[in-house]
Amino acid sequence: MLLSMVAGACQSGPPEVQGGPPPVPVELQTVQSSTVLETSEFVGALEAEDRVVLRPEADGRVVEIFVRPGDVVQARTPILQLRADRSRAEVSGAIANLEAAQSSRNTAVARLRAAEADADRAAADVSLAESDYRRIELLVSAGALSRQELDRARNRRDTAIASRRAAEENVRAAEASLRETESQIARAQANRNIAVEDLQDRQVISPIAGVVGNIPVKVGDLVTLSTTLTSIIQNSTLDLNIAVPIERSRQLRVGLPVELLDEQGKPALRGRISFVAPEVSSGEQSVLAKASFTNDGSLRDGQLVRTRVVWSSQPGLLVPTAAITRIAGQTFVYIAEQPEVNPDQPTPPNGQSGQPPMQVARQRLVQLGDIQGNSYRVISGLQPGEQVVVSGVLNLTEGTPIMSAQAMAQ
Structure with a gap:
């Protein structure tokens, strides 16, 4: 604390002072040096670290809801089921078509393998017929065989060549048939995947871990692609969005302390500026700044909160707001001073009068700065160590005798 309390509650009436009015019981605080903060208050909006709005990927009727608002879910958790009878039938048909294509x-x-085997045999037959033809041709030239045997060999060779060509055509036809069946399989697989995806689209799942928001639909409702089913909010960490006036932009920087204030204006959570927008909002002439806060469970996504940016901190003095009086637009405090000693008045033995120590109130003009909690920053008018009156101020005028209420109670 910047000011130490030195007085308590009054428990007995003030003593009479010889030749003057009784002292007014007051509470005093000693002015001390402390850290003075330069701050500005804003209203900011909290934003969840991650937030997903769930909508259906297919039109349908809601048949089951697996969660309730406020439930904590993990990624891939089923949230809601749409009617899927037709989709299941389409999946079954697509699987059957795929199996038929695979069988084909x-x-x-x-x-193809049989045609290739026939082509291999036909090629072997051609090779054998060609060899026989050449051998018989040599024998005919030598006069060992008749011309008729050569004609038969030529015929066998030509027949084998024709059979080989037919076998090769069969191979090409079998290859074309195989390519067609592979295309059929590809189409069947695509249709199966589409049917499976459509079936999966009938079940809405959470893409992230978080808390389930409001669920505005109920079982039996017909929903479309534009229907909002619910939201999943991950709000363990929240970002605070602050619109800082352009006049403060030179002081705005990453790392500045930021405080979230409670209902009494006291700091509840502390964070730091983590982002400063490089551009100015043309409509509001402000700069967007963000600060991150760990959620203690009391904060909500989209909540508006009071926040305070701490621009600087430096040594200085603070005075309680209760000590301030205002006259004609100026601010004053009362400080406690020792009264002037009357030289004609006899001094009690050993300096003891039997009465509590008495002081007088002196009005002091002060210049104040920003308010910090329940105190004002003092720019000028007070020095460390001086005592200011913080209670009973309305009963005082310049030179009024005062006495610490705690001293009176002794």
């Missing part, structure tokens, strides 16, 4: 592919593979 297996058949096409078997046909």
